[in-house]
Amino acid sequence: MNGDCFLGIDAGTSGVKAVVIDIHGDIRGMGYRECGVINPHPGWAEQNPEDWWIACDGAVQEAVQKSGCGSAVAGIGLSGQMQGCVLLDRQGEPIGNCIIWLDQRADEETEAINQLGSVKEMLNVGGYCLNSFWAPKLLWIRKHRPADFEKIETVMFTKDYLRYRMTGEIVTDVSDASLTFFVDLPKRRWSDKMIDKIGIPRDILPERLLESTEPAGRLRADLAARWGIRAGTIVAAGAGDQPACGVGSDVARSGVIGSSIGTSGAVFGCLDHPFVIEKPCAAYSMCHAVPDEWCFLGLSLTSGASFKWLRDIVFAEKKAEMALKKGDIYGYMTGLAQKADPGCEGLLFLPYLNGDKTPNNDKAARGVWFGLSQRHGVNELCRSVMEGVTFSLRDSLELLREQGMEVQEVHASGGGAKSSLWRQIQADIFHAPVMTMNVEESPAAGAAIIAGVAAGVFRNIQEGCDCMIRVTDVTEPIESHAKIYDDYFQEYRQLYASLKKNFMDQNRIVQKYSV
């Protein structure tokens, strides 16, 4: 039937995923293509925008072909990794690689911006600039690559670049733009005052700053023919991957919290006014993809990545053996973890393998196992990593509670949500029921719902969520476990505080001897 499907595209860091999903939330076809990250120096992270486009093209073709219903696609929505800075020249060609969200090079510029003062006067809301935002990245480019800076015609985010290739339109949306440090969050528009103060030319920022659900352009005829989708199909403004994940997991009202354990981890909540956290804890305050809603994002850098690291260093042989039998290595590891007691008899894991974002904002922090004894074995190693990752998410959840938000239910997403044990650990550590949804690909599903609104199929996001997203599983907290975890959570927090200086000193020694 015509018009009862949407194409949702999620351009993540490790790859681009496309889904054709129908109005009832059933996935008709899915495609995926990987992308690589380039690390030219320690702490730097870049990607080539052309690689995203090639991945997007392949993923969409695969999804549409598998679905067999390209002609029923009523709208296209995009979600993407946030904070990346794609520079386009006058010919619409990328100037070098995109400096992505993981990049840490703009520290000096970030510090200078945070010294400017009067943020509240310029952005209408207080807050701190982070080194991953556009403002410090652009200052870094101006200082270190002046010739490139001179060539900039426009700056855009990952999903905006893909849409530009699909439609020729230069547009961004308020959710992604929130992480530039150039947006007046309450008014959801560029802050000319901040742009002037930082000294960036106003005209390199996209003039069209839209709500996520607004139509941004129409699919070019040549691509439509190539993909098997109708020419002129509406492409929505779309959203950053975390707000899109919020939409795709029905986190669109106060009291419902999103918790995602993917490569990185995220705690996501929404409110009817911008969050203001007056301490430098790397909590992100953003416009939601839902018009008139704002959202909070707490980020753990190596969340599922910590569990994957354990898989690769301890269980590499087992993984190869299980792959031959088509078994699931994560299922094996969570089976071991199940045999350990909650709290692992005092074995705590700090999941800061690549530094920490929320709440410590410390790139020198590193992973720690604390409290090892002869009684501990692989069961405890597995469980303590799952618990440590969840304690890190609870740190973000506590910031939400400090804001007065009641945590009534948690909607879990990401690969970690596949594990019933990890859902139980989340419920116990968060003190809240943890729910999973019918669609696992939440950011792409969110992008599809946004497309449904842009195409006029849904009146608003809530109607789209009601049609497409359903709770499929609920895990209630176990009180006796929650009590144990409360005690260990205090220890977990104290550990970082005690080790902060050691992390810094250690980092200095590592730098001294690194070649």
Ligand SMILES: Nc1ncnc2c1ncn2[C@@H]1O[C@H](COP(=O)(O)OP(=O)(O)O)[C@@H](O)[C@H]1O
């Ligand atoms: N069955 C499972 N049990 C426990 N953890 C899992 C399982 N499957 C995946 N994971 C975790 O989820 C992570 C991948 O999550 P995913 O959302 O697919 O990643 P990405 O953010 O790259 O899209 C893995 O690194 C692993 O930690």
Ligand SMILES: O=C(CO)[C@@H](O)[C@H](O)COP(=O)(O)O
């Ligand atoms: O920018 C942020 C958060 O600030 C990241 O959340 C990226 O948006 C994560 O992308 P993926 O890990 O899903 O690729």
